[in-house]
Amino acid sequence: MAEMVVLDPGHGGADPGAVGPTGLREAEVVLDIAKHVFNYLKAHNISVTLTRTKSAEAPSLSERAEMANAIGAELFVSIHCNGHSSDAANGIETYHFPDSAKGKELAKSIQSELIKALRFRDRGVKTAMFAVLRLTRMPAALAEVGFITNPGEEMLLKRDWIRKRAAEAVARGILQYLGLADKEGEEEKPIFIVTGTPILGPVQATVEQAKAWARSRGATEQFVALADLYWDLAPETSVRPEVAYAQSAKETGFGHFGGVLTPQHCNPCGLKVTSGGNNNDPDAHQQFETWREGVQAHLDHLALYAGANGYPKVNTPDPRHFTWLCGRAPNVEALGGKWAPSPDYGSSIVNRYLRPLLATPEPQAPEAKADKLEQEVKKLEDEVETLKRKLEKLEEENRDMRFTLRQIATFSAPYMAK
Numbered sequence: 001m002a003e004m005v006v007l008d009p010g011h012g013g014a015d016p017g018a019v020g021p022t023g024l025r026e027a028e029v030v031l032d033i034a035k036h037v038f039n040y041l042k043a044h045n046i047s048v049t050l051t052r053t054k055s056a057e058a059p060s061l062s063e064r065a066e067m068a069n070a071i072g073a074e075l076f077v078s079i080h081c082n083g084h085s086s087d088a089a090n091g092i093e094t095y096h097f098p099d100s101a102k103g104k105e106l107a108k109s110i111q112s113e114l115i116k117a118l119r120f121r122d123r124g125v126k127t128a129m130f131a132v133l134r135l136t137r138m139p140a141a142l143a144e145v146g147f148i149t150n151p152g153e154e155m156l157l158k159r160d161w162i163r164k165r166a167a168e169a170v171a172r173g174i175l176q177y178l179g180l181a182d183k184e185g186e187e188e189k190p191i192f193i194v195t196g197t198p199i200l201g202p203v204q205a206t207v208e209q210a211k212a213w214a215r216s217r218g219a220t221e222q223f224v225a226l227a228d229l230y231w232d233l234a235p236e237t238s239v240r241p242e243v244a245y246a247q248s249a250k251e252t253g254f255g256h257f258g259g260v261l262t263p264q265h266c267n268p269c270g271l272k273v274t275s276g277g278n279n280n281d282p283d284a285h286q287q288f289e290t291w292r293e294g295v296q297a298h299l300d301h302l303a304l305y306a307g308a309n310g311y312p313k314v315n316t317p318d319p320r321h322f323t324w325l326c327g328r329a330p331n332v333e334a335l336g337g338k339w340a341p342s343p344d345y346g347s348s349i350v351n352r353y354l355r356p357l358l359a360t361p362e363p364q365a366p367e368a369k370a371d372k373l374e375q376e377v378k379k380l381e382d383e384v385e386t387l388k389r390k391l392e393k394l395e396e397e398n399r400d401m402r403f404t405l406r407q408i409a410t411f412s413a414p415y416m417a418k
């Protein structure tokens with residue numbers, strides 16, 4: 001699978017990067033932020049690779065660039081925090097290679113999202129010959145997410161929610177650059193299809209997330225409850241449960257059915273009987289004993305299409321487990337024209353069902369926890385305000401002091417001259 005985006009958390013290994021007044025290390029902060037960016041992009045079906053995933057790892061700058069060149073990445077984003085000998089230096093800036101118009105566009109997009117999200121001082125988009133910008137062959141940007149040497153920004157960069165907010169901003173900047181920005185509440189844009197959406201692989205959504213999504217689309221309680229079966233049975237088959245569940249939502253109208261298939265079929269994906277038959281014939285559709293059996297058959301049928309290890313399977317309730325179907329659809333998009341006659345069948349599952357499912361936020365933990373977080377945010381914002389006022393006062397004192405010094409110099413001049 002070709003990788004599209006390479007994320008480069010700066011420093012690592014013996015190199016901590018810039019270190020804050022209380023000892024916070026740039027290398028740790030940027031690794032954490034980059035991992036969050038990684039997850040946000042994955043959730044948007046973007047393939048993404050990290051140049052390092054552990055604190056101990058420390059590829060050289062040229063190795064990082066080479067990694068991106070070797071896999072033919074679309075774009076490269078390096079994440080750093082700034083450092084300065086003066087602890088007053090603050091704000092966010094993003095770099096690109098001089099004369100790279102696309103790099104500049106990418107840097108601008110990331111910079112503006114970071115400023116919107118964190119409201120740190122906007123130091124603007126700048127150019128630099130940094131090795132990772134110079135040696136990468138694709139549009140590249142390097143974001144300096146605040147000054148770790150500034151006590152106020154160091155304090156903020158310690159907070160998990162600030163890092164997540166920064167990561168979301170970087171991810172949004174990348175999505176915008178790619179023309180895939182997700183505007184909340186708007187109709188989903190077509191997915192960025194290059195490698196397709198995998199049917200098999202690690203789970204990318206929680207069962208609670210899936211249920212919240214189904215409820216938000218007016219699903220029946222029966223359909224909401226099916227999520228438990230999908231998340232329970234999918235790991236055995238290596239099918240991503242969210243993919244199967246999204247397909248089931250399409251096939252059953254979120255459990256409302258409405259076609260020849262009825263809830264009594266316990267058939268969550270419209271599987272036909274072994275001999276097949278007309279779409280309008282209820283008897284042509286398989287009747288399962290239980291929903292568990294129906295979901296198992298669905299997962300086995302998908303795993304077969306995707307060519308999962310161990311398929312075709314000997315023991316399966318799938319009535320149409322034909323060997324010739326094995327590996328016919330390496331990704332969800334490829335189900336079009338195969339699982340169902342419409343060529344858009346697969347991409348419709350991805351765009352209209354799977355993406356909104358993945359974009360559904362995890363249901364909030366108990367109210368109390370949310371309140372506590374809100375208080376924490378409020379407290380931090382107050383702390384920021386206090387620091388800002390302190391800084392203003394210091395600047396004012398500084399001005400007064402300079403003024404006084406000038407006055408003394410002026411008044412004493414005639415006497416000094418004598």
Ligand SMILES: [Zn+2]
Pocket residue numbers: 010011017018026080081082
């Ligand atoms: Zn750095």
